[in-house]
Amino acid sequence: MMLVNGRPASVLPLNDRGLQYGDGLFETLRIRQGHPSHWQRHLERLREGCRRLGFAAPDAAVLETEAGRIAAAHPDGVLKLMITRGPGPRGYRPPASPSPTRILVGSPLPDSLSVWRRDGVRARICRMRLSSNPALAGIKHLNRLEQVLARSEWEDEYQEGLMLDGEGRVVEGTMSNLFLVRDGMLLTPSLDQCGVAGITRARIMDIAAGMGIVCGQTGLRLDDLFRAEGLFLCNTLIGIWPVRCLEGQTLPVPDLVRRLQQQLDTQDP
Numbered sequence: 001m002m003l004v005n006g007r008p009a010s011v012l013p014l015n016d017r018g019l020q021y022g023d024g025l026f027e028t029l030r031i032r033q034g035h036p037s038h039w040q041r042h043l044e045r046l047r048e049g050c051r052r053l054g055f056a057a058p059d060a061a062v063l064e065t066e067a068g069r070i071a072a073a074h075p076d077g078v079l080k081l082m083i084t085r086g087p088g089p090r091g092y093r094p095p096a097s098p099s100p101t102r103i104l105v106g107s108p109l110p111d112s113l114s115v116w117r118r119d120g121v122r123a124r125i126c127r128m129r130l131s132s133n134p135a136l137a138g139i140k141h142l143n144r145l146e147q148v149l150a151r152s153e154w155e156d157e158y159q160e161g162l163m164l165d166g167e168g169r170v171v172e173g174t175m176s177n178l179f180l181v182r183d184g185m186l187l188t189p190s191l192d193q194c195g196v197a198g199i200t201r202a203r204i205m206d207i208a209a210g211m212g213i214v215c216g217q218t219g220l221r222l223d224d225l226f227r228a229e230g231l232f233l234c235n236t237l238i239g240i241w242p243v244r245c246l247e248g249q250t251l252p253v254p255d256l257v258r259r260l261q262q263q264l265d266t267q268d269p
Contacts, residue, residue: 018101123233
């Protein structure tokens with residue numbers, strides 16, 4: 001099911017700035033029992049993205065109603081919510097009074113997610129690097145060309161690829177955030193220059209604090225990953241995926257990772 005500005009549709013005007021320039025934002029939500037999970041967290045990140053891009057966020061009540069229609073059609077599925085600046089004239093200059101476009105798409109949940117959650121995944125280091133831009137760091141904007149090119153580097157022999165910035169710092173996966181375990185603590189890359197500030201990443205940091213686990217955001221290098229006691233990936237759909245193998249090196253899965261999985265599951269409706 002797809003809604004464009006509240007109406008069933010599968011097309012956009014050719015002058016929509018989301019299509020022309022990637023001028024917009026998106027959120028991916030897990031639908032559970034007919035309800036989009038952690039709606040307020042996603043809405044807050046969407047509002048922050050709109051603020052940074054300089055156009056008004058859609059009315060929250062309208063979005064919630066439309067999300068409810070998608071959730072009713074896909075009660076155990078996925079909702080992708082996209083907001084563009086809307087149509088505009090030719091050229092990069094944004095229109096003075098934009099009319100943002102709302103696009104909501106529902107789809108089934110992929111079958112393999114629970115298997116990788118239990119068994120862990122194989123990951124690799126991507127050759128494609130992430131560009132640094134503090135003005136866009138953290139938000140989930142529509143321009144994903146770096147991730148597209150990174151994901152084209154392998155077929156299905158890996159479940160995820162890790163991406164570095166131009167200075168060689170580890171930032172995130174192509175579709176996930178990254179944590180490592182060291183001395184009973186959690187470390188996750190700082191996202192002040194690039195990367196997406198994931199909803200599940202924030203939830204895990206909150207859970208860790210509640211469990212009395214120290215969790216820090218810092219600059220990480222490849223050596224830090226290979227020396228870690230364990231690595232895991234996270235996002236809204238996968239929850240937590242332990243990394244069993246990185247670039248051919250087998251990694252352990254600490255008990256701490258399994259405890260975090262359990263706590264994350266407890267918080268989900």
